[in-house]
Amino acid sequence: MASSMFDTVLVANRGEIAVRIIRTLRGLGVTSVAVHTASDAGARHVRDADLALEIPGYLDGEAIVAAARASGAQAVHPGYGFLAENAAFARRCAEAGLAFVGPPPDAIDAMGDKIRAKATVSAAGVPVVPGGAEPGDSLEEWTDFPALIKPSAGGGGKGMVLVRAASELPAALESARRTARAAFGDGTLLIERYVADPRHIEIQVLADAHGNTVHLGERECSLQRRHQKIVEEAPSPFVTEETRAAMGAAAVEAARAVGYTGAGTVEFIVDGTTGAYHFMEMNTRLQVEHPVTELVTGLDLVELQLRVAAGEPLPFAQDDVRLRGHAVEARVYAEDPARGFLPTGGRILALHEPASGSGVRVDSGVAEGGVVGSEFDPMLAKVIAWAPSREEALRRLDRALAETVLLGVTTNVPFLRGLLVHPAVRAGHLDTGLVERILPDVVPAVETPGDVLAAAALAFHALPQGADPWEVTDGWRVGEPAWTTWRLETRDGVHAVQLRGLPHRGAEVRVLGDAAASGVSASDPALTGEPVVPPVPARIRQDGSRLAVTLAGRTTHYVQARHGDTLWLGRDGAAWAVTRHLIGDPGDRPGAAGAGDGVVRSPMPGTVLVVKAQAGEQVDEGQPLVIVEAMKMEHTVTAPVGGVIAELPVQAGQPVDMDAVLAVVTPAAANPGAGPAVDPAVTGEEG
Structure with a gap:
């Protein structure tokens, strides 16, 4: 069959995502078109592409479609960000005569809403986690704890909140709903029973427009913080051949239930004790962790996406899929493990990444001289290692991380190295709560040698x-x-x-x-x-x-x-x-003041999301004052001492630097004339 591959493809994303897609386009001889904002004109993905066009913003669908048409592109690859799961954007591409490198809009709609997705796959015989959802259920009346709250329209772990008791539920619902509206434009939530000793295992699926649907095995994604994946591997050290076949079949049925085409991931929560698995969600896009699947199958998933979007059938059947060896991926983030993994930023003064080859692969979107800001996701790169055995792959990945040096921006690389050598990780005894439990053992000390x-x-x-x-x-x-x-x-x-x-x-x-x-x-x-x-x-x-x-x-x-x-x-x-x-x-140095002086500083560069107090107000120690958001993550800044707010120089929507003064609280001892502390429950202020 003659190839119907596109001549020119626009990549509607940035960073390591765009760089990785451009690499495949170059290998296929397809002209790559990058888009960028004015502040991102010097970014690596812009330099790597054959052509680059400026747009107002990366989520501006109309501007991206206009850029694709102006560049002569026949297709748009949305990467694996928000646009990849935006059905309206997929429809807009079709209206403009552009192929959307992803599933049909109806499939995106069906799986993009977690509530609808659970109902769809349940009807197809796929097991799901018991739970409730808005608008039909009153989540405030939920009684089965611990429980997990999720944005219905969300993905990537954003907005997910673990609730252990009924007393935590109101504040958790408020935070999750606010994050859901900000990140996804939809505040609808669902709540599910929290599975004990949970493992997060996902199945990679591929489907074409000719009725062929296959799975490419599983990925173990249980090493997480705040429901964000840190380290992924394929295959899972927990999954047996029988379980792989059963979960793979369930994933294929879930994809077929919505008429899926292209690459997608069906995510399951698995009971680490019984092995019982339940459908969580389907990500209707390529996942950040797809390289581990590529390394154990020998397939280029971006190339397969492009060929399916061009109308070609899958070039293999389920029986042709073989898993060879073991692959492990670590995500390099601009964050500070010693400060609660808060996002960092700055100019990259020097960069040394391990050379690809000999079982090591680096998917990176940064370059020396580039600036890491607070407006984008904090992930900078992925370091992936393959070897015949899991033990050797872990050792190879640790060596590759040791060769990774980035100066000018604090990263999580030392933390990743500590995590990979922890006995529980080495033994494959994983669950989604493991990282939180072993943090004291793996977060590097702040003392300078x-x-x-x-x-x-x-x-x-x-x-x-x-x-x-x-x-x-x-x-x-x-x-x-x-x-x-x-x-x-x-x-x-x-x-x-x-x-x-x-x-x-x-x-x-x-x-x-x-x-x-x-x-x-x-x-x-x-x-x-x-x-x-x-x-x-x-x-x-x-x-x-x-x-x-x-x-x-x-x-x-x-x-x-x-x-x-x-x-x-x-x-x-x-x-x-x-x-x-x-x-x-x-x-004398900035930020060195102790908690007792009442100066409240921003723990990260970002934007003030909510101001929960006002100047002159009496506050208690630990009372929330300001919520700062950076890279889609919220951080609540609290009063370091009890007293009166003397200064509150920030307002919602204001950008702030790390260590910027957010508030000054005059300690109660320095304000003897102040009245009794005000109970937030009495004033109506949120506590």
Whole structure:
């Protein structure tokens, strides 16, 4: 049969999604068209595409259709974001004579509404989780706890809230409904019985317009935080051949029940004790975690999507599908595990990703010099490893993450490495609550290692030397060389490091730590003659972004980047920002104020979503004041002390930077004339 592949395809997405689709289009010899906003003109997906057009926004369907027609594209690939599951957008593409690389609009409608989807697949004989839904049911009267609230129109875990008791239900419904309206434009909710020891296992399905529907096995997606997937793998270490066949057949029936075509994922919640499985939802698009399926099947799912959209039949049958080896994927996010996984941001000063090949694959949407903002999802890249066995795949993925260094933006890479080596993960004993239970074991410490402080001081000290011998900063003086003291600020405080000599020729260095940072002269070994920390010989070699530091005969290699007075150092997947601190008083740095002073700062860059108090109001310690939203995630900021709100300089809709002042609460002890604390339940304010 002659190929009917498109000549030109517009990719209606950005970041790693668009980059990955463009890669397949290039391999097929198809012209790729990217779209971008004005602020995203220099993004990697724009540079990778054959043609790029500016649009007002990535969810502006009319602008995207106009761009597709202007570029001469015959098809639009919506990526795997919101437009991929937007039936109205799919219909608009058809009206404009463009092929939509996805399922029919009616299938999107049927599966996009979780309530309708459950009814549809239940009628087809697929088991579902017991629950209730609006508008027919009053969710406030639900009594079967623990329970899970979900936006009916949602996906990707956004807006899902676990409720353990009836007392938590009203606040949970409010938060879920608000998130559902903001993210999906529909506040309708459903509630389901929470399955004990749940495993999240999904089945990849493919269907063409000629009546052929197959499944490509399962993916284990149980490693999650806040219902957001972190690590996925294929096949699942839990699923047997018999269970795979049964779940695969159920997924195929679910797809057929709505006349599905293209690539889709049927998600199941599985009881980790009994093995019983229940339909959760169907994502009518390609999933972020699809690479693990590609690596164990040898198939390119984006290519198959394109061929089905072009009218071609699937080139294989169910009996032809074989799973080979094991694949594991880790999602690299711009987030700070030590601060509750809040989103981060900034300019990417240096980037080193592992080379693809030898069982390693990197799907990345970032580039050196790019800016990570708060308006998009915090996922930056995916690192995937394949090997003949699961154990080897996990080791290979850990090595690949160790080679991943991103400077300028805090990421979760060290956390991912800690997670992958945890005994429960290694053994495959997974459930959707595991990550939350083992967080203390896998979240990396915030303390900056002494060898990193020493390396930073040496790098700062290695300034270009002039011809005048008096300009050489080696500490020379008559008798013994003098020590130079550097005060270095990191996220865990201000540290004192002393050195003498020239780092590139040979020097001595000693790290004095926090205690000496604010008053190092009082205990300066150069003054007292009583060294409190023995010095070690040191030497550095610099070559652009590479820094080799030798301490006491042991050499460590770093990636380095500078931004003003801040030096970023990265190694083994971790990164540290070290700033030259000249004052020496930890209280002088931004954000260093303690909780007792009543200053409330934004924990992340984002947008003020809701202001739940007002200036002059009496508040209790822990009372919600402001809700900040970034990258589709809400964070409630509470009063650090009881007292009166003296300042509230923000309003709903206002963008804020990390550590921006959101409120100032005058502590009750400093306001003795204040009346008794006001009960929010009495005033009607939300507590």
